[in-house]
Amino acid sequence: MSHTEINKTKAMDIVRLARHTKRPTTLDYISFIIKDFIELHGDRRFSDDNAIVGGIGFLENIAVTVIGHQKGRNVKENIKRNFGMANPEGYRKALRLMEEAERFGRPIINFIDTPGAYPGIGAEERGQAEAIAYNLYKMSTFKTPIISIVTGEGGSGGALALSVADRIYMLSNSIYSVISPEGCASILWKDTRKAAAAAESLKLTAKDLFDLKIIDGIIKEPGNGAHEDHKSTAERIKSTLISAINELLLIEPSTLIDQRYQKYRKMGVFSD
Amino acid sequence: MSKLFPKCPKCKTSHFISFLKHAHYVCSKCGHLLRLDAPIRVKMICDRKSFVQFNENIKSLDPLEFPKYRDKLDKSIKETKLNEAVITGVCRIKGYSSTIGIMDPRFIMGSMGSVVGEKITRLLEYSLDNSIPSIIIILSGGARMQEGVLSLMQMVKTSAAVKRLNDNHLPLFTVLTDPTTGGVTASYAMLGNVILAEPNALIGFAGPRVIEQTIGQSLPNGFQRAEFLLEHGMIDMIVQRKELKTVLGTLLKIHSQRPYSYH
Numbered sequence: 001m002s003h004t005e006i007n008k009t010k011a012m013d014i015v016r017l018a019r020h021t022k023r024p025t026t027l028d029y030i031s032f033i034i035k036d037f038i039e040l041h042g043d044r045r046f047s048d049d050n051a052i053v054g055g056i057g058f059l060e061n062i063a064v065t066v067i068g069h070q071k072g073r074n075v076k077e078n079i080k081r082n083f084g085m086a087n088p089e090g091y092r093k094a095l096r097l098m099e100e101a102e103r104f105g106r107p108i109i110n111f112i113d114t115p116g117a118y119p120g121i122g123a124e125e126r127g128q129a130e131a132i133a134y135n136l137y138k139m140s141t142f143k144t145p146i147i148s149i150v151t152g153e154g155g156s157g158g159a160l161a162l163s164v165a166d167r168i169y170m171l172s173n174s175i176y177s178v179i180s181p182e183g184c185a186s187i188l189w190k191d192t193r194k195a196a197a198a199a200e201s202l203k204l205t206a207k208d209l210f211d212l213k214i215i216d217g218i219i220k221e222p223g224n225g226a227h228e229d230h231k232s233t234a235e236r237i238k239s240t241l242i243s244a245i246n247e248l249l250l251i252e253p254s255t256l257i258d259q260r261y262q263k264y265r266k267m268g269v270f271s272d
Numbered sequence: 273m274s275k276l277f278p279k280c281p282k283c284k285t286s287h288f289i290s291f292l293k294h295a296h297y298v299c300s301k302c303g304h305l306l307r308l309d310a311p312i313r314v315k316m317i318c319d320r321k322s323f324v325q326f327n328e329n330i331k332s333l334d335p336l337e338f339p340k341y342r343d344k345l346d347k348s349i350k351e352t353k354l355n356e357a358v359i360t361g362v363c364r365i366k367g368y369s370s371t372i373g374i375m376d377p378r379f380i381m382g383s384m385g386s387v388v389g390e391k392i393t394r395l396l397e398y399s400l401d402n403s404i405p406s407i408i409i410i411l412s413g414g415a416r417m418q419e420g421v422l423s424l425m426q427m428v429k430t431s432a433a434v435k436r437l438n439d440n441h442l443p444l445f446t447v448l449t450d451p452t453t454g455g456v457t458a459s460y461a462m463l464g465n466v467i468l469a470e471p472n473a474l475i476g477f478a479g480p481r482v483i484e485q486t487i488g489q490s491l492p493n494g495f496q497r498a499e500f501l502l503e504h505g506m507i508d509m510i511v512q513r514k515e516l517k518t519v520l521g522t523l524l525k526i527h528s529q530r531p532y533s534y535h
Contacts, residue, residue, distance in 0.1 A: 121495065127462070129476065130458075133458050137434060137435045157454075161458075202417075212420075261432050265429060269386050271330070272330050
């Protein structure tokens with residue numbers, strides 16, 4: 001096997017792990033990490049989107065707002081959760097909760113795990129693109145610290161709408177991509193079976209994103225992956241969150257916002 | 273396509289180029305709006321000789337060494353004589369100053385990679401530094417797959433720049449033309465303080481084929497067209513091409529009046 005072939009197997013293996021049905025979900029992490037958690041519901045405009053969950057509670061002794069995409073473990077749960085693919089009201093619920101966090105001075109923690117924003121008729125009618133765009137716009141100037149953790153699939157715009165942050169971390173077997181490997185293979189080679197090659201080309205692993213200077217750190221999963229040990233994965237996430245929040249809480253809000261702007265301002269590779 | 277007698281891509285009627293130009297590239301037979309190269313748009317919208325381009329030499333570097341991307345870039349540069357999918361600069365419209373960005377369909381369908389994101393951000397920052405509004409004529413298939421997650425991050429970069437502009441009481445006007453989809457719709461396109469669209473333009477987040485495959489049924493007539501978005505409250509107005517300059521001029525004029533404390 002040539003060197004590139006070995007790499008191809010690797011990227012797609014990580015994609016499979018990122019999508020593993022036994023992987024901890026946002027609500028699992030919350031149950032391990034957050035004390036006195038109260039889940040909050042609804043966008044106050046249209047409905048409550050079960051593909052995104054959110055609420056308030058304590059991380060150790062710090063009051064926080066926690067939001068995340070929520071996948072199901074079986075068919076029944078996944079129908080309820082729409083496979084973690086949100087409609088506009090999901091992003092609008094998340095925004096509402098983040099605005100509350102800013103109002104009451106709570107740091108925001110976002111868990112990212114979605115195949116992408118839901119492509120449906122209703123989603124388009126109710127402004128899927130506007131909902132995502134408006135989150136990016138508003139999140140860029142929240143006065144409270146935002147930390148996002150990609151725990152599974154970071155699928156395109158649907159992931160981005162929750163992940164604008166002062167610190168971005170990825171679990172070692174998570175992915176973050178502009179398009180799914182299958183979608184990319186279908187556009188590039190008109191053949192979804194070439195997803196493994198596409199996964200390699202897209203540079204979507206935690207290591208790739210760290211090398212591209214998009215993320216701030218990688219949280220190593222225990223054993224063969226998070227699905228084998230939910231508790232220690234959650235503990236590792238918790239200690240990362242605590243040290244990041246303690247660091248970010250020392251920064252003046254105006255400086256924090258300016259640093260967030262500069263963080264994204266620097267992203268991109270080109271010649272000038 | 274014949275340069276002297278271009279064909280309408282919809283009804284296949286050939287038109288004499290000077291007649292077509294006079295009709296703002298709208299087919300006189302079926303009313304279809306032909307997609308416009310960015311330099312043609314400049315002449316249609318900006319006051320004569322007022323457009324000054326900036327940042328025209330920024331180029332993509334193929335950071336992921338993505339299959340066939342380098343060839344695609346080279347071919348687009350050669351065909352369009354542009355370095356990227358958007359041209360940006362400063363101009364006057366009906367006498368009012370504004371920055372303007374115009375996306376070009378010939379350059380990988382106006383897709384946004386690092387360069388488009390950077391040029392749009394610099395355009396918005398130029399507006400901020402010089403206290404003038406921004407106008408962006410949108411045409412895009414979305415985030416550019418070939419630059420992976422770097423393309424995705426341009427959505428945040430540009431949206432944050434729009435926020436800064438707005439926080440300083442300066443507006444962005446967007447004109448959505450056929451097609452406006454994906455990551456560009458889900459960032460600066462939908463963040464216009466006034467959003468205009470051309471008749472029948474396809475505007476959406478997900479592409480119609482992806483939606484059809486997901487829901488397993490065909491889509492209603494007129495779905496994701498400009499008229500559909502207007503009906504659903506997503507855009508402000510649909511503007512005929514021949515009226516566009518006048519409407520933009522009026523928007524600039526109205527927004528030029530700000531209380532002194534806002535300067």
